[in-house]
Amino acid sequence: MKNITPGIILSCFVINNLFAATVSRIEVIGNQRMDSESIRILAGVQAGDNVGESKSNQIAKKLQESGYFSKIKVQMNGNTLKINVQESPIINMVTVEGNDEVSTEDLKKEIKTKERTSYNAATIGSDVQRMLTIYQRQGFFGTKIEPQKIELPDNRVNVVYEITEGHPTWISDIDFSGNKVFSDNTLRGEILSREHAWWRFMTQFDTFDEDRIQYDGQMLRQFYLRNGYVDFTIKDTNGTFTPDRQYYSVVFNVDEGAQYKFGKLTIDNPFDDVPTDILYQEFDIESGDTYNIDKVEETMSALRSKVADYGYAFINIEPIPTKNDDKKTIDLIFKIQKTNRIYLNSINILGNVRTFDTVIEQIIPMRSGDPFSLQTIEEGRQKLMRTRYFKDVQMVPTRVADSNMMNLDIKVEEQPTGELSGGFGWSNINGFMIDAGITENNFMGRGQIVQIRGSIAEYQKQALFSFTEPYLFGRQLSGGFDVSYTMYDYSSLGSFGYDRDSLTIGGRMGWRLTDHWTQNVRLTAAFDQNYDIQAAGGWQKANLYTIGTNFRYHNLDTNFAQNTHTGVVANLGLAYTGFGGSETYIRYSADVIGMVNFWDDRWQLRSSLDFGYLQPLDGDYISRVYRYFLGGESLRGFDVAGVGSRNWYHKTYALGGLWKINGSTQLNFPIFIPDEYQIKGFVFFDYGILGKPPAREDIYPNPPTAQTRPNFIDDNLRTSVGVGIYWNTPMGPMNFSWGWPLKMTDYDREQRFLLSFETQF
Numbered sequence: 174m175k176n177i178t179p180g181i182i183l184s185c186f187v188i189n190n191l192f193a194a195t196v197s198r199i200e201v202i203g204n205q206r207m208d209s210e211s212i213r214i215l216a217g218v219q220a221g222d223n224v225g226e227s228k229s230n231q232i233a234k235k236l237q238e239s240g241y242f243s244k245i246k247v248q249m250n251g252n253t254l255k256i257n258v259q260e261s262p263i264i265n266m267v268t269v270e271g272n273d274e275v276s277t278e279d280l281k282k283e284i285k286t287k288e289r290t291s292y293n294a295a296t297i298g299s300d301v302q303r304m305l306t307i308y309q310r311q312g313f314f315g316t317k318i319e320p321q322k323i324e325l326p327d328n329r330v331n332v333v334y335e336i337t338e339g340h341p342t343w344i345s346d347i348d349f350s351g352n353k354v355f356s357d358n359t360l361r362g363e364i365l366s367r368e369h370a371w372w373r374f375m376t377q378f379d380t381f382d383e384d385r386i387q388y389d390g391q392m393l394r395q396f397y398l399r400n401g402y403v404d405f406t407i408k409d410t411n412g413t414f415t416p417d418r419q420y421y422s423v424v425f426n427v428d429e430g431a432q433y434k435f436g437k438l439t440i441d442n443p444f445d446d447v448p449t450d451i452l453y454q455e456f457d458i459e460s461g462d463t464y465n466i467d468k469v470e471e472t473m474s475a476l477r478s479k480v481a482d483y484g485y486a487f488i489n490i491e492p493i494p495t496k497n498d499d500k501k502t503i504d505l506i507f508k509i510q511k512t513n514r515i516y517l518n519s520i521n522i523l524g525n526v527r528t529f530d531t532v533i534e535q536i537i538p539m540r541s542g543d544p545f546s547l548q549t550i551e552e553g554r555q556k557l558m559r560t561r562y563f564k565d566v567q568m569v570p571t572r573v574a575d576s577n578m579m580n581l582d583i584k585v586e587e588q589p590t591g592e593l594s595g596g597f598g599w600s601n602i603n604g605f606m607i608d609a610g611i612t613e614n615n616f617m618g619r620g621q622i623v624q625i626r627g628s629i630a631e632y633q634k635q636a637l638f639s640f641t642e643p644y645l646f647g648r649q650l651s652g653g654f655d656v657s658y659t660m661y662d663y664s665s666l667g668s669f670g671y672d673r674d675s676l677t678i679g680g681r682m683g684w685r686l687t688d689h690w691t692q693n694v695r696l697t698a699a700f701d702q703n704y705d706i707q708a709a710g711g712w713q714k715a716n717l718y719t720i721g722t723n724f725r726y727h728n729l730d731t732n733f734a735q736n737t738h739t740g741v742v743a744n745l746g747l748a749y750t751g752f753g754g755s756e757t758y759i760r761y762s763a764d765v766i767g768m769v770n771f772w773d774d775r776w777q778l779r780s781s782l783d784f785g786y787l788q789p790l791d792g793d794y795i796s797r798v799y800r801y802f803l804g805g806e807s808l809r810g811f812d813v814a815g816v817g818s819r820n821w822y823h824k825t826y827a828l829g830g831l832w833k834i835n836g837s838t839q840l841n842f843p844i845f846i847p848d849e850y851q852i853k854g855f856v857f858f859d860y861g862i863l864g865k866p867p868a869r870e871d872i873y874p875n876p877p878t879a880q881t882r883p884n885f886i887d888d889n890l891r892t893s894v895g896v897g898i899y900w901n902t903p904m905g906p907m908n909f910s911w912g913w914p915l916k917m918t919d920y921d922r923e924q925r926f927l928l929s930f931e932t933q934f
Contacts, residue, residue, distance in 0.1 A: 196222050197252040203259055207241060215239050216247075216256060224249055232256070241291050261291040262330040271336035274313060280304050284334075292322070292330055304334065312380020315339035315418045342381045343369035345420040351408070351427045355400075363396040364389035366423070367847065381421040386410060390425070397429065398466035403496070403503065404430030433464045436495070436502030440476070443511035447483045455479050464503055476507060477547070484514035484544030486570075486579070515545040518578035524585045528562055532620040533583065535644045536560065545570070545579045557585065562615045564588035590615035604631025604666075620644065622653075634660045645682070651693075654680045664706055667805075668814035668922060670826030671798050672704040689728045695748075696720050703798050707823050707873070715755040715796065721748025729768070737777040737841070739770045756799060757791035775843045782836040783807070786864075789831070794867045800829030801863060803891070806927065807835055808861045810893030810912025815922035817863035819885045820873055824920065828866040828884065835861030841899070851901035859912070860892045885920050892916040897927075 197220055201209035216232045218224065224232075229247040236245045236258065244259035267286055269277050283303040285296050301318045308316040316338050323331040347368055349357050361368070366389050369379040378385075390407050397405035405427065412423040435458055442449045455475035458468045473490045480488050488510055495504040519541055522530050537553035539546070550568045557566045562585075569582040595609035610626030622641040628634065641653035657677050663669035676699070683693035701715040729740035746762040764783040770776065785801050804815035804827075818828040839857040846852045865888045872881050897910030910927045917923075 194224060194249050194252055196220055196224050196249075196254045199254045199256065202255060202257045206260055206263075212236070212256060212258065215241075218254065224254055243292075260328065261293065262324070262328045264288055264290055264292055264332055265325055265329045266331045267334075268331070269334045269336065272338065274311060274338055274341075275304075275307055280307065280334075283307060286332055292332070297332065300334070304336075308338070310382055310384065312341040312343070312382060313338055314342040314381065314414070314421075340419050342414070342418055342421050344379050344381055344423060345369060345415075346422040348422070348424045349427060350424060352429060354402070354429055354432075360393065360396075360425075364392050369420075381412075381423075386412070386423060393425065393427070395466065398464075401432040401434060401464040402430050403433050403464060404428075406430070431501055433496070433501050433503050435460050435462045435464055436497060436500070436504040438504075439506050441506055441508040443509060444480065444483070444485060447480055447485070452476055452479055469505070473507065476509065480509065481546045481548050482544075484516065484546070485512050486515045486545040486547055488512050513577050515577050515579050517541050517543050517545050518573050518576075518580050520581045520583065522583045522585070525587060527587055527618040528585070528615060528620070529618050531647070532562075532615075532618070532644070533557065533585070535620075535647065535649075537583070539581075550581065553583075557583075560614070560620070562587060562590055562620070606630035606633075610637075632662050632666045634662075649685060651683045652681065654678070664704065667812050668819075668825060668827035669802070670706045670823060673798050674702040676700045686724075689726055691725045691727070692722060693725075694720070694722045701798075703796065705797055707797070707820055707826060717750050717756055717799075718752040718754045719748050719750040720752075721746060721760070723747075737770045737774050738768045739774075739777075740768060742766045751790065756795060757789070758795055758799075759788040759790065761786040761788070775848065777841040778838075779841065780836070780838045782834075784832075784834050786832040789867070794869050795831065797829050797866070800831060800866065801833040802827055802829050803833060803835055803861045803863045804922070805924065806929065808891060808893065809837075809857065809859050809895055809910055809927055810914045810923065810925065811891065811917070812922035812924040815924060816861065816891045816917070818866050818870065818887060819920045820870075821882050821884050822873055825922070828870050828886075830864035830866055830888070832864035833862065835859070835863075844898075853899045855897050855899060855910075856895070857897070857910070857912075858892070858894050860890065862888060862890050864888050885918075887918065889918065890916055891921070 196218065199213055199218065199220065201212050204212060213219070215236055217235055218228075218232055222228070229249070233245045233247045236242055236247075236256070241261055242258045243261045246255075246257040248255055264286060265288065267281075267284060267288055269280050269284075272280060283306075284300045286293070286300050297320045301320060304318055305316060308314075316336065318337075319335045321333040321335055323333060325331060344366055345368065347357075347361055347364070347366060349360050352360060365378055366382075366385055367378045390410060393407065394405060408426040408428055410423065410425055412421055414421050438456065438458065438460055440449055440452050442452060455478075456472055457475070458465070458472060462468075469492055473492065476490055477488055491508045491510070493506040493508055495506075497504065517539060520534075520537075520539070522533050525533065536556050538556070539549050539553055543549070550570070554566050554568050557563055565586040567582075567584040569584060571580045571582065572578075573580060590613060592612045592614070593610075594612070595607070597605070597607045606628060607630075608626065608628030610624060612622070612624045612626075614622050616623045620643050622639070622643070624637065624639040626635075626637045626639075635657060637655065637657040639653065639655045641651060643651045645652040655677070656679075657675075659673075659675050659677070661669075661671075661673040661675075664672045677697055678699075679695055679697035681693055681695040683691060685691050697717075697719045699715075699717040699719070701717065702712050703715055704712045723744060723746040726741065726743040729738045729742065743765040744763065746760070748760045748762075750760065751757040762785045764781065766779065766781045768777060768779045771778070787795055787800065789795050802814035803817060804811040805813035808816060814827040814829075816827070817830055820826055820828060837857055837859045839855050841853045841855045844852060844854045865886055869875055870884055871886055872883050874881055892915040893912045894915060895910055895912035897908060900907045900909075908927070908929045911925055912927065913925065914921070914923060
């Protein structure tokens, strides 16, 4: 065999060369647009070459692959190589017709066939496949695309892709087999795909997408790992189309395995100056807890951040697991890789054309010479993004060669900071409302906020101008002023029974006390015209000069997907009104809201308490327009200002009170509609006490006349219960609630249904 093989090769070579001839001349025939020399170059042949049948085929193949020719014939005639070609037509125009679900722009991005290029059937075919892929990713598996070739004079053609989109291929059923611990409904809630229903018209998750089904498998794997099932596997995913490919059924065949818990948890800490006991405080897991891959990742992130606080950046933490099948536990060693402490050398700000460097430097929390901390750098990036001055912010650290120093480049991409906004809404207290405004959040690149806004409502009209300097005197100190003019047309609304025109001018200053506490001080002057239907004399002037301070506590964790919060928000306020004005009193105020999420953050318990007290200083009288009122959104089930003391003659109008205590406990919960629509149901219990008005209101008229009678005066408890629906629509939040008073008086005014919504555009 070793002697035969070379002989066979030699024989083939001899036979091939017996039919080959030496080319003395190359003749190109049939070309119109391309010159003969260019065709000879494309063919890769020249005079003096030996050309046989095999070589002729190679020449024809090269010319065919160039895409310029529709027909090619290559043959030897004596010593002359004849290349006979028919040039492909030139494409005059490429169009797409029949597409509604996918834009022409998106489809043309995938089309390789272009105007003024040669027509190539292979390229046309690949174009069709790429466009079909786009449609299939959007669930249109029944789409058909027929390319049409329209011949024109001068060997030109138009190419038209005629598309018949048909109907999307909906997912009719999503089922699971092999699952024993979690129900099919639970698992369906953990994946992205959804079964088709008429009300899913705003999403495409109920259409079949093979890539999404694969992603669903990864989501299932993560779900089981979060619940301790480390051996979980998807054996296979079966799916079937209906004959018309309009519906698809999918079945995930799973093996759950056994559930594992955390075993022994230890830290391998190589840093002597980083206390290990401090690191253990970052653990959000304990031995005996159900194994959760997310908790492992969160613990690693917390450890990295804590070690970085000591100046050790870019550390790597490797979780080393030991699986104990007999005990169904997993021991973990968090092994920290050792590095040297690193410091910031310089901070360079790049890309800001409009925003001053000093504005950015005031926002970020790090300075040159500080220990390098990824946590602090990320905090600075988030602070810059929250300003909304920038479309993108990148923190790019660079190691200084042969040192323990890092340079930090802050690369920003600015964006427009002006906003033209408007909206409309409706509420029981203001009726139908339209508002519009202009806001500049980075005035002259100095980070200053300027706002002009106006609103027109059925019972209230307002115009506002506001200016804020967030870093007064280059410090973490905000300052600003506001000018507003408001007209309250409340004489025909509910129980208020007064009108009020108010011009208010105010200055303010605020600062941060701690991470969660802030304080502000405000000085205002209000120049009012009041008309009280119960008071004689018509319109009355009132000037109010007020200085006050407010302490605010804010500590919330937000689940943006569920639109729920956990934490506490509180305010404490004290304001003195006087300085020779028409009214003299001190206003004390306090409110607190506590929220807690549970059951995968889909449920929320919310409780609030609000307190206010007016202390008259010049006599005991305070005009009715400045007192407290309860009802409407502050005490559902009752009309606006619908509870409390009331005039015996003007029975529809409330007298208000010098103090109030009101609160609410509300349970928000998911309803049968999927979470992506952000529709929640709620039940509530509201309560409130409105204090008595000044003693002068005990009788009416006062001074006494023959018609004087005692008013209805009380400071009794009112309560109500109710249900409602909250919908966070794409245009804005809407609240529907139905309340029923439990404890009330005969002269209280009920309001069973309450609707409020507001939108921005």
